[in-house]
Amino acid sequence: MTAITTAAPAAAETSRNLTRSMLIGLLLLAAALPFIVGKSGFISNFTFLQLSLMIVYAIAVLGLNLLTGFNGQISLGHGAFFAVGAYTAAILIEHYGVNYWLTLPAAALICFVVGYLFGLPALRLEGHYLALATFGLAIAVPQMLKYKHLEPLTNGVMGINLLKPDAPFGLPLSGDQWMYLVVLIVAVAMFWMARNLLNSRPGRAMVAIRDHTLAASTMGIDTSRYKATVFGISALYVGVAGALHAIIFEFVSPDSFRFELSIAILVGAVVGGVASLPGAVIGGIFVQFIEKYADAMTKKLTQAIHLPLELQPWTLYGITLIVLIYVMPGGIAGGLAALWARLRRSQGG
Amino acid sequence: MTELKRRTVIAGLGILAVTPVFAPAIAQKRYDDGASDTEIKIGNIMPYSGNASAYGVIGRTSEAVMKMVNDAGGLNGRKITFITYDDGYSPPKAVEMVRKLVEEDKVLLVFNPLGTPSNTAIQRYLNQRKVPQLFVATGASKWGNPRQFPWTMGWQPDYVTEGSIYAKHILATKPDAKIGVLMQNDDYGKDYFNGFKQGLGAANERRIVQLSTYEVTDPTVDSQMIQLKNSGADVFFNITTPKFAAQAIKKAAEIAWKPVHYLNNVSSSFGSVLKPAGIDNAQGIIVALYRKDASDPQWVNSPDVVAWKAFMAKYMPNSDVRDDGHNFGFSVAHTLLQTLRQAGDNLTRENVMKEAANIRAFESPLLLPGIKVNTSPTDFYPIQSVQLARVKGESFELFGSVLSSESTS
Numbered sequence: 050m051t052a053i054t055t056a057a058p059a060a061a062e063t064s065r066n067l068t069r070s071m072l073i074g075l076l077l078l079a080a081a082l083p084f085i086v087g088k089s090g091f092i093s094n095f096t097f098l099q100l101s102l103m104i105v106y107a108i109a110v111l112g113l114n115l116l117t118g119f120n121g122q123i124s125l126g127h128g129a130f131f132a133v134g135a136y137t138a139a140i141l142i143e144h145y146g147v148n149y150w151l152t153l154p155a156a157a158l159i160c161f162v163v164g165y166l167f168g169l170p171a172l173r174l175e176g177h178y179l180a181l182a183t184f185g186l187a188i189a190v191p192q193m194l195k196y197k198h199l200e201p202l203t204n205g206v207m208g209i210n211l212l213k214p215d216a217p218f219g220l221p222l223s224g225d226q227w228m229y230l231v232v233l234i235v236a237v238a239m240f241w242m243a244r245n246l247l248n249s250r251p252g253r254a255m256v257a258i259r260d261h262t263l264a265a266s267t268m269g270i271d272t273s274r275y276k277a278t279v280f281g282i283s284a285l286y287v288g289v290a291g292a293l294h295a296i297i298f299e300f301v302s303p304d305s306f307r308f309e310l311s312i313a314i315l316v317g318a319v320v321g322g323v324a325s326l327p328g329a330v331i332g333g334i335f336v337q338f339i340e341k342y343a344d345a346m347t348k349k350l351t352q353a354i355h356l357p358l359e360l361q362p363w364t365l366y367g368i369t370l371i372v373l374i375y376v377m378p379g380g381i382a383g384g385l386a387a388l389w390a391r392l393r394r395s396q397g398g
Numbered sequence: 399m400t401e402l403k404r405r406t407v408i409a410g411l412g413i414l415a416v417t418p419v420f421a422p423a424i425a426q427k428r429y430d431d432g433a434s435d436t437e438i439k440i441g442n443i444m445p446y447s448g449n450a451s452a453y454g455v456i457g458r459t460s461e462a463v464m465k466m467v468n469d470a471g472g473l474n475g476r477k478i479t480f481i482t483y484d485d486g487y488s489p490p491k492a493v494e495m496v497r498k499l500v501e502e503d504k505v506l507l508v509f510n511p512l513g514t515p516s517n518t519a520i521q522r523y524l525n526q527r528k529v530p531q532l533f534v535a536t537g538a539s540k541w542g543n544p545r546q547f548p549w550t551m552g553w554q555p556d557y558v559t560e561g562s563i564y565a566k567h568i569l570a571t572k573p574d575a576k577i578g579v580l581m582q583n584d585d586y587g588k589d590y591f592n593g594f595k596q597g598l599g600a601a602n603e604r605r606i607v608q609l610s611t612y613e614v615t616d617p618t619v620d621s622q623m624i625q626l627k628n629s630g631a632d633v634f635f636n637i638t639t640p641k642f643a644a645q646a647i648k649k650a651a652e653i654a655w656k657p658v659h660y661l662n663n664v665s666s667s668f669g670s671v672l673k674p675a676g677i678d679n680a681q682g683i684i685v686a687l688y689r690k691d692a693s694d695p696q697w698v699n700s701p702d703v704v705a706w707k708a709f710m711a712k713y714m715p716n717s718d719v720r721d722d723g724h725n726f727g728f729s730v731a732h733t734l735l736q737t738l739r740q741a742g743d744n745l746t747r748e749n750v751m752k753e754a755a756n757i758r759a760f761e762s763p764l765l766l767p768g769i770k771v772n773t774s775p776t777d778f779y780p781i782q783s784v785q786l787a788r789v790k791g792e793s794f795e796l797f798g799s800v801l802s803s804e805s806t807s
Binding site: 093094095096098206207208210212298299300301302304305 | 488489490493494497498501502515518519521522523526585
């Protein structure tokens with residue numbers, strides 16, 4: 050009995066150390082990727098763009114996760130903050146010649162303020178009412194970007210073309226490879242900050258509000274201020290993701306940020322696993338992957354097995370989603386954790 | 399150090415000595431990405447899904463034309479690989495698909511991408527990477543700007559040219575005209591209207607007694623039509639897309655307004671405009687055409703129409719032959735084939751662009767007699783001529799001669 054109690058924390062410690070060194074190793078490998086591949090063309094620039102997009106979506110999913118997973122507020126409109134971040138970056142670069150690095154804090158600040166202000170009145174709305182209000186935001190923003198009097202800034206439906214920055218210091222990297230590194234570094238910083246936030250006193254307050262708002266306020270937590278601030282931080286994350294998206298994609302238009310984007314981010318958060326940081330990464334990969342390949346894969350599947358009926362483009366997407374939610378109600382991250390735990394138990398037993 | 403230098407010099411001399419022997423042989427064939435001794439890769443994006451998916455037949459037709467060429471042995475001994483993706487008429491999707499074409503599929507050029515918004519979105523990228531954006535499927539006037547965008551070229555007559563041709567016809571036939579204009583309030587409408595004003599000239603701009611506009615989101619143009627009638631205009635220039643064109647024609651008949659009616663080429667379709675508006679109401683409307691209506695009996699023996707019909711029967715047997723996209727795709731694909739034929743074995747992007755700007759009096763199939771494709775290093779508007787036609791019964795009756803505008807050459 051004594052042996053077990055002493056062994057357990059040690060095992061947990063080892064496993065945590067193992068996870069940490071694995072994570073660092075993985076990140077180093079990811080960072081080394083463009084240098085290893087170099088200009089050999091073994092991995093195309095287009096693939097680097099797709100990898101970057103996955104990371105960008107992971108940041109966005111993380112932002113929504115902070116709000117929904119850790120604070121219990123549902124948003125169907127985070128695509129709107131993504132758009133605000135993207136347009137902030139695009140307008141600053143295009144019209145004011147601002148360095149792309151500086152657009153990130155600018156987008157973060159603007160999105161935080163917008164998110165906070167939107168969060169204030171939205172506090173009176175609980176659950177599905179909040180979801181509906183944010184949904185309205187997601188529908189309104191693309192229209193607002195087309196507004197006639199904003200056109201000198203936003204360039205209306207035509208959108209804004211940007212040029213991708215080249216690698217600095219004469220690094221032997223293409224623009225896409227360099228931006229992949231930038232996105233990776235920003236993402237690591239953002240995840241690190243999110244982890245620290247969640248492990249802090251305010252982080253525990255956030256979770257307490259999610260679990261039982263009334264109990265939290267009885268304990269002296271200013272729930273409304275917390276909720277609005279978390280809304281702002283969540284918008285900040287999504288805004289930074291939007292700004293990065295604008296820079297690596299070299300193009301923004303109202304069409305890039307239709308309300309489907311908000312839904313995609315939410316789906317990514319749920320599929321990856323709410324209230325989970327690794328879940329956000331998986332969610333980001335899911336958003337990028339499924340959006341691009343569901344259509345093509347449906348077509349290929351139809352041809353491959355000679356289905357007698359014509360499958361609609363998004364059929365596979367729907368089926369995947371239903372199966373995932375039934376098989377892994379805690380998202381992919383939750384599902385993997387459960388699987389891992391079961392494996393260990395069966396080994397130990 | 400000296401040793402090293404001497405060795406370098408010797409090696410250098412060796413290379414120099416060898417080079418001239420092989421250089422002439424190599425110079426014959428030159429390739430960029432997407433071209434080789436056996437293959438030419440062409441990229442394309444089209445709205446196969448979404449609101450504008452009706453245009454998708456253009457991409458399918460181009461694809462089928464390339465298949466026809468391959469079945470006949472290819473082009474200059476090379477097979478053509480035609481890669482076409484769906485952009486859903488969405489600019490961000492267009493950007494992504496074009497990047498995939500250039501960076502992953504490594505196509506030689508991007509051919510006939512459709513729509514002003516999508517082409518605007520990809521123009522800067524393609525020009526930066528020096529990849530030809532050839533024969534875009536939009537009539538906006540901005541595609542012929544080789545100084546700023548040397549890798550982008552239009553194809554069909556641009557809206558400015560067409561607008562000025564209507565204006566000149568009005569001045570020639572009805573110098574005291576009182577003109578009413580109905581215009582869609584966007585880049586397309588403004589392009590036509592600017593050309594129209596150019597054609598009239600500053601002195602005659604006062605002939606325009608009424609300009610009414612509508613938004614593409616408006617349900618009808620009824621009130622604008624009443625406004626136009628009340629202005630006393632006796633000539634009507636109708637700058638509208640198919641749905642609104644049909645409404646305008648119908649409304650004019652209802653309120654018994656009978657001006658000389660000029661309709662832009664964008665809406666010169668029996669299927670989607672003139673029939674829904676009522677053939678009787680559409681009689682006498684003047685449009686500018688540059689291609690043959692392949693179902694018109696007057697062209698039944700014309701070799702290009704015969705060839706088109708054979709092509710349709712063999713390569714697109716299940717398609718609707720009345721859909722004009724098949725005519726458009728067939729014709730524009732042949733202009734690309736001509737460009738590649740001219741480029742011969744020098745299939746670099748630079749040379750393809752050079753040959754695209756060096757087309758002399760090429761009769762792309764299905765163009766009206768007398769209308770030819772002409773380009774030069776300063777003229778990136780391949781087709782600049784139209785012929786006016788009047789709606790008569792259920793077909794177009796061509797009249798006058800082929801008209802060109804020098805305003806944009």
